[in-house]
Amino acid sequence: MDYYVAIASIIGIHALLGLSVYLVAISGQMSFGQQGFFAIGAYLAGMGTALWGLPLLPSLVLGALFAGLIGIVVGFPALRVRGLYLAIATYGFGEVVRLVFLNIRYTKTIGDRVVGPNGAEGFRHVRYVFDRGFTGLQFLGIIAAVVAGVAVLFYLLDRSKLGATLRAVEEDEVAAATVGIDVTRVKVLAFGAAGAVAGLGGGLFIHFSSYIDHDMVALPLAIASITYPILGGLGSFVGPILGAVLLVSLTEGLRVLHELRMFVYGGLIIVTMLVRPRGLVDEALVLRVKRWVRPRPMPRGADVP
Amino acid sequence: MPGILLDATEQLLNGLMYGSLYALIGGGFTILFGVMRKLNLAYGSTIMAGAYVSLIPFYLFKVPAWVMLLSSIAGAVAVGFLVELVCFRFLRKGHELAPLLTTIGMLIVIDEAIVHATGAVGLDYARPFGEESLAWGPFLVRPDYLAILVAALACFSLIFFLIHRTRLGRAMRAVAERPQAAQILGVSLRRINVLTFALTSALAGVIGFFAVVSVGAARPELAVWLTGKGLVVTVLGGLGSLRGAILGGLLLGVLEFETMWFLGTSYRDILAFLLLFAILVVRPAGLAGARAT
Numbered sequence: 384m385d386y387y388v389a390i391a392s393i394i395g396i397h398a399l400l401g402l403s404v405y406l407v408a409i410s411g412q413m414s415f416g417q418q419g420f421f422a423i424g425a426y427l428a429g430m431g432t433a434l435w436g437l438p439l440l441p442s443l444v445l446g447a448l449f450a451g452l453i454g455i456v457v458g459f460p461a462l463r464v465r466g467l468y469l470a471i472a473t474y475g476f477g478e479v480v481r482l483v484f485l486n487i488r489y490t491k492t493i494g495d496r497v498v499g500p501n502g503a504e505g506f507r508h509v510r511y512v513f514d515r516g517f518t519g520l521q522f523l524g525i526i527a528a529v530v531a532g533v534a535v536l537f538y539l540l541d542r543s544k545l546g547a548t549l550r551a552v553e554e555d556e557v558a559a560a561t562v563g564i565d566v567t568r569v570k571v572l573a574f575g576a577a578g579a580v581a582g583l584g585g586g587l588f589i590h591f592s593s594y595i596d597h598d599m600v601a602l603p604l605a606i607a608s609i610t611y612p613i614l615g616g617l618g619s620f621v622g623p624i625l626g627a628v629l630l631v632s633l634t635e636g637l638r639v640l641h642e643l644r645m646f647v648y649g650g651l652i653i654v655t656m657l658v659r660p661r662g663l664v665d666e667a668l669v670l671r672v673k674r675w676v677r678p679r680p681m682p683r684g685a686d687v688p
Numbered sequence: 689m690p691g692i693l694l695d696a697t698e699q700l701l702n703g704l705m706y707g708s709l710y711a712l713i714g715g716g717f718t719i720l721f722g723v724m725r726k727l728n729l730a731y732g733s734t735i736m737a738g739a740y741v742s743l744i745p746f747y748l749f750k751v752p753a754w755v756m757l758l759s760s761i762a763g764a765v766a767v768g769f770l771v772e773l774v775c776f777r778f779l780r781k782g783h784e785l786a787p788l789l790t791t792i793g794m795l796i797v798i799d800e801a802i803v804h805a806t807g808a809v810g811l812d813y814a815r816p817f818g819e820e821s822l823a824w825g826p827f828l829v830r831p832d833y834l835a836i837l838v839a840a841l842a843c844f845s846l847i848f849f850l851i852h853r854t855r856l857g858r859a860m861r862a863v864a865e866r867p868q869a870a871q872i873l874g875v876s877l878r879r880i881n882v883l884t885f886a887l888t889s890a891l892a893g894v895i896g897f898f899a900v901v902s903v904g905a906a907r908p909e910l911a912v913w914l915t916g917k918g919l920v921v922t923v924l925g926g927l928g929s930l931r932g933a934i935l936g937g938l939l940l941g942v943l944e945f946e947t948m949w950f951l952g953t954s955y956r957d958i959l960a961f962l963l964l965f966a967i968l969v970v971r972p973a974g975l976a977g978a979r980a981t
Contacts (some may be wrong), residue, residue: 433710447721452945458871460965460969461965461968461969463968463972464968464969465972467923467927468923468927468968468972468973468974471919471920471922471923471964471968472923472964472965472969475920475961475964475965475968476917476965477955478916478959479958479961479962479965480956482957482958482961483958485954486954486958506905532897565857571960600691601912602912602915602916603912606792609788610789612788613788613789617785622913629804640930642804644801645796645797645799646797646800646801647795649792649793649795649796649800650793650794650797651793652789652790652792652793652796653774653775653789653790653794653797655789656779656790657778657780657786657787657790658790659777660779660780660783660785660786661783661785662785670902684826
């Protein structure tokens with residue numbers, strides 16, 4: 384039971400990472416550095432509860448806000464760069480964050496434990512959740528609530544003017560600028576919000592595992608976080624969530640195969656891309672589902688073919 | 689010469705020698721990108737696959753270094769063909785992100801194969817260039833670093849000759865510039881793609897041999913390290929620009945050795961990535977790149 388609760392918690396946390404990459408992607412950018420914001424959110428939220436004695440919620444918000452702020456600060460210079468260049472520039476940012484946390488020391492001795500970011504040792508003993516007697520299932524509830532809340536925001540975004548603006552910038556920046564969209568502002572805003580979403584995931588993660596270190600936010604996490612939305616599909620926010628659900632449960636579920644697990648995992652990613660190059664939930668599928676859910680009434684007087 | 693200048697010069701030499709290894713890695717990434725407009729994230733794993741293949745004759749027959757180099761090239765080319773076949777050949781056109789993921793899938797598969805074959809422990813590699821540093825005037829030079837520089841000079845001369853002086857190179861440049869137009873003029877895209885893969889994979893074999901010689905042991909994690917360096921150098925120089933990759937590789941090498949000497953190892957990578965970020969902000973298409981993706 385605990386095992387499944389833990390897997391579900393990881394799925395929720397990774398879904399936030401996937402959504403963060405997705406949010407950057409729908410404004411036409413590719414980020415390979417969201418794990419940096421994840422780390423910032425994790426360290427800050429961890430410091431909130433473990434060092435400064437804040438409750439969980441304000442700590443999570445603090446981590447997310449700070450990650451979002453850094454997103455905006457980094458976004459201004461970074462978004463001059465496009466496409467794969469941006470992907471690598473943001474990867475550079477993620478690595479800088481990781482290396483800063485590898486070197487930073489800010490600890491207090493609480494009881495007989497050294498608490499706080501401690502260089503290569505990582506940030507241990509973030510025991511808020513355990514000390515308050517939360518069960519794994521209860522904390523999963525908190526994670527699920529946060530993911531659901533973020534998903535609702537994405538759903539609203541999809542049907543808002545801002546969502547349409549983002550998609551317009553993704554489709555064609557020049558055309559978007561001609562109709563009066565401030566392209567830079569939209570991109571920086573999306574980047575900042577995406578940073579906050581990843582930071583929220585990080586904050587949940589450190590409280591889930593009680594521990595984080597720089598190795599956990601290196602290249603493999605970067606690869607995982609872009610894999611969710613690309614495999615799941617960029618047609619809708621459901622894509623990255625589906626990607627996280629599938630891939631995380633696969634890595635765990637395939638444990639019965641022991642030896643062959645990662646071969647199947649890598650192979651499935653390849654096959655999925657060969658069959659559905661725009662991901663599982665692509666634009667065509669989204670359109671089909673929308674038509675099916677809400678058939679559009681024919682405009683009055685229109686000829687029905 | 690005062691001591692500090694001597695040190696700085698010695699690290700400059702080390703940086704240029706080791707940076708030429710980075711230049712080779714970046715070269716492999718950038719040639720493939722230039723011709724096919726696709727990033728091959730399995731390239732670091734291809735390099736390591738070559739190095740591991742060369743361990744087989746080494747452990748079985750204690751073969752000399754040049755046989756290991758050749759078997760590393762052969763192994764990398766074989767794996768490179770596999771990557772092309774699995775990740776690119778059957779991919780539908782017009783989807784930019786799909787090749788990123790297929791090569792990520794391949795990276796996972798190759799790494800896992802290596803871990804399974806070796807049990808994830810470091811395996812001692814040949815030390816064909818000896819351990820004694822060579823004295824060159826007041827400077828001490830590591831012989832394996834010098835070998836890397838010589839290898840890089842040879843490889844890049846060969847590659848520049850191939851690209852600028854042969855029919856194949858002309859066809860590759862044509863495909864890089866205007867794939868459709870090249871096809872109309874009778875260039876087979878598939879043939880060029882496969883040959884480009886063969887070329888960059890052979891280069892991967894050379895890199896695998898020299899990279900692992902300089903590290904001393906073959907370890908699976910080196911694939912991630914090589915991929916990271918390759919991406920940084922490629923983007924630093926400008927995607928698709930071979931001259932940019934050389935420049936970027938040397939710059940990264942020099943910066944790493946200078947900061948390691950004067951500030952310590954922990955600052956080395958931070959500065960390297962900050963430099964990457966700064967250069968991209970000032971020159972969004974890399975050092976030598978004019979065209980954006």
